[in-house]
Every structure is written in structure tokens, then in C-alpha cells.
Amino acid sequence: MVCAHHHLYSALARGMPAPPRTPTGFLEILELVWWRLDRALDLDIIEWSAKLGALEALESGTTAIIDHHESPNAIEGSLDVIAAACAEVGVRADCSYGVTDRHGAAGARAGLAENDRFLRSGGRGHVGVHAAFTCSEDTLQAAAGLAADHGTGVHIHVAEGSADRAAGERLATLARDDWLLVHAVHLDRDLPGTIIHNPRSNMNNAVGYAMPAARPNPVALGSDGIGAAMVEEFQLAYARHREDDVTATPETAWSWLETGWRLFPEAAHDTVIWNCGRLDAWSLAFTTGVKAQDVTVDGEVVLRDGRPTRVDGDEIRTKAAEAAARLFAKLEDMP
Numbered sequence: 141m142v143c144a145h146h147h148l149y150s151a152l153a154r155g156m157p158a159p160p161r162t163p164t165g166f167l168e169i170l171e172l173v174w175w176r177l178d179r180a181l182d183l184d185i186i187e188w189s190a191k192l193g194a195l196e197a198l199e200s201g202t203t204a205i206i207d208h209h210e211s212p213n214a215i216e217g218s219l220d221v222i223a224a225a226c227a228e229v230g231v232r233a234d235c236s237y238g239v240t241d242r243h244g245a246a247g248a249r250a251g252l253a254e255n256d257r258f259l260r261s262g263g264r265g266h267v268g269v270h271a272a273f274t275c276s277e278d279t280l281q282a283a284a285g286l287a288a289d290h291g292t293g294v295h296i297h298v299a300e301g302s303a304d305r306a307a308g309e310r311l312a313t314l315a316r317d318d319w320l321l322v323h324a325v326h327l328d329r330d331l332p333g334t335i336i337h338n339p340r341s342n343m344n345n346a347v348g349y350a351m352p353a354a355r356p357n358p359v360a361l362g363s364d365g366i367g368a369a370m371v372e373e374f375q376l377a378y379a380r381h382r383e384d385d386v387t388a389t390p391e392t393a394w395s396w397l398e399t400g401w402r403l404f405p406e407a408a409h410d411t412v413i414w415n416c417g418r419l420d421a422w423s424l425a426f427t428t429g430v431k432a433q434d435v436t437v438d439g440e441v442v443l444r445d446g447r448p449t450r451v452d453g454d455e456i457r458t459k460a461a462e463a464a465a466r467l468f469a470k471l472e473d474m475p
Contacts, residue, residue, distance in 0.1 A: 142400025145362025
């Protein structure tokens, strides 16, 4: 399986301290939860978060992750840390740094520089942009130009919430077929690129239903940082589609999983042995508790009997818990 949109830095967020007040809308969720979390990240926390996220992906039969990262106080080298953590576990990774003007023009330049440095060094990735509504026109144009220079696309949240309704107009002259358009819930026009649908996250944030089946674009499935169990994400995508259209069948959501192999072709040659007997779309749509037993990547068994072969899974979870404690302490001290 391929997770076409992840935030590996969020793997340690479970159990994090409550925000200063209860968010009442999507923009407040960003401001009070996720934008506080990303400011608390350092390279050590990023490493253990990525290792835990990669381990859980592998245990879910996911062998490739397209990650979107932000850590405004630890930008330089952050993509190397994520790529190395995933490689150590045995998971393929495509990395990008989410450029934004939220931290000023200097912060945007630093984000662009990290994307450029990583790609120039041979890293696999896209040029990341947080979202149009947190970027100036100059930053959006710089990101699009940098992506074109590297022969890759832009990985960007698009019209996830109503605050970003203008994204379609602002990106209309910039978007290209190799862009990853994440969410597109409130997108007011068609744009070139692959739409990445994240049903669980959209429901959790109460931003609405993206209706990806109504778009002419290729559609792939992501998790938006809530693990990388793509069989579960497929099941949620089907259920949400079916709720909107009673004639919908699981084949449509399954085709969205298959689009992941267009984005990460090598993953189509990896093999997973599952704990269930049938793997067709109709069976998996209604089968709970699906787990990977054995996973082979590039001919190497990286998960055997549900346990990783390259790393000590217990050690990763222990170290990740320690990193999470440090992260939570930072959040408690944050104004």
C-alpha cells in the first residue's frame, strides 16, 4: 500500500496536552493544535516520530509514504532525518517541507531552501507548501518554480477548509499535472494534479466531504497523519462515498488506492501477506481487523510474523514515548 499524504511528525501527537481552549472550527484546530505542535519539534523528536510512523506503516502493510513536514524551529536537515528514519525501518519515503509565510518571509525562504537542499542532494520528494492561504504570491510562485527546476511537483493542502476557498483562483496558473492537491474539499474549480483524499481526517476536522469521485483528476488516498493503515483508509473512503451516493461501490475507493502505485511505482512490486483470506475490494470493504503478517520490499523481508526485521520495534516505541514526553513538556510550557 501507498500512503499518498502523511505527516509523520504527528505520530507522537496522540495523548498530547489539551490546547489552551477548545477549538470551534478548522482554523482554530490549526492554530491551537497543529501549529503549536510543529513549533515544538526538534530534530530528535522528528527522528523518533518518523521511526514510529514508519514502523506502524509497515505493520499496516504500507511500504511507501509521501510525507509532508513542518518544523519551523528545526527546518534545516529535517527532511534528511525523516528519509533516514524511514529507510532504517524499511519503508520508502518521498519527502517535502511545507513552505509557509506564517513565520515571516525568512521562514518561507528557509523552507524553500530545505526543499532545494534535499532534492539537490538526491533525496526523493516534492516541493512542499503548507496551503495557499498561509503563503504570499511570491512564495507560491517561488515554490512552483523550484519544483519545475527539479522536475517534480508541489505537494500542497488545497481548500481543506473554508479559510482556503481562494486556493483555486490563486493556484490556477501555477498547478501542473505532477502536483499533489491534498483534500480539495472546498475547491471551486478543477486544477491539474492528483487529488489526495483523506476521509478520516476530513471527518475528524468537520471540514465537509470532498466528493473526489466527482472530480476529473486522478485520486489517491492519504491519512493526513493519522497513521498509515491504508486498508482502513480505503474502507472509510468507501463508507463516506456510499453515504453520499447509495449506488457507489467499493471499486471506486479501491481505484484510489491503486493510484498510489502511479505515484510510487516501486511499491506495486512489494509483497504483503495479510491475515485475511480474500483481497478483492468487496471483501475488504467489510472485513475488520485486517493486518499485515509478512512484508517484502525490494526482495527483502522487512516484516515477518508481524514484527520488523531491520529494527527493534519495542525499542522504537520506548524511545518514541520518551520523545513524546519531551514534546508534551514543551507544549505545556508554550504560551
